[in-house]
Amino acid sequence: MLEPLVAHLITSAARTLTGARSLWLGCGPEPVQRIYFANHTSHGDFVLLWASLPPPLRKTTRPVAGADYWQTGALRRYVINQVFNGVLIDREHHDPQANPLQPMLEALEAGDSLILFPEGTRNQEDGVQPFKSGLYHLAKAHPQVQLIPVWIANLNRVMPKGRVLPLPLLCTTSFGAALALQEDESKAQFLERSRAALLALAPEHS
Known part of the structure; x- marks a missing residue:
């Protein structure tokens, strides 16, 4: 099949162009169901994070992406649907009755990581x-899923807006310790704790 070859070419290019390295600081690359949540500065973020995972984990890890961006154009549709098996969400809320989280909930119910x-x-x-x-x-609906913060460093500087060729800067993906929703923890408390755990992985905060 063509898709595994395309995935290999994309991930190899991502690692080569960015000099990417993975730092497993608080957890290891274990074959368990997870939600990897990361900072977002570039359309290439999920590609670099996906490429940072060992090949066995990539097979069950699906990027969550906006349908409004990835469904425009045949090439984008092919890449997100056939190569990465992405979970597309409706950020523009075309159906006000639909639960925007439903595609992610279904992916987790199927045993996929996100x-x-x-x-x-x-x-x-x-x-x-x-x-x-x-x-x-998602954490409340699937408490068995590990929540892993991932800090992606320098990708927005490797390919800044308007630049044709990438800059030779090292990118890192730093994987932190697993989190879980605590009993009686409010939404605001959980989101702030998760955000703080992600920020703690940034080089300027470490």
Whole structure:
């Protein structure tokens, strides 16, 4: 099949262009169901994070992406659907009665792991924007799933907006310790604790 070859080419290119390295600081690359939640500065974030996982984990780990971006154009549709088996969400709420989390809930129920960006949109500034509530609801619905913060460093500087060729900067994906929703923890408390755990992995905060 063509898709595994395309996936190999994309992941190899991502690692080569960024000099990417994975730092498993608080957990190991274990074959357990997880939600990897990361900071979001580039459309290439999920590609680099996915490429940072060992090949066996990539097979069951699906990036969550906005349908409004990835469903425009045949090439994007092919990459997200056939190569990465992405979980597409409706960020524009075309059906107000639909639960926007349903595709993610179904993926978790099927035993898949997810790559999620809780800020909800790309952040061009330093730091991390407040998290949307999705991570909380997924953690509440599937308490058995490990929540792994992942800090992606330098990717927005490797390929800044408007640049044709990448800059030779080292990128890292730093994987932190697993989190879980605590008993009687409020949504606000959980989201802030998760955000703090992600920020703690950033080089300027470590």
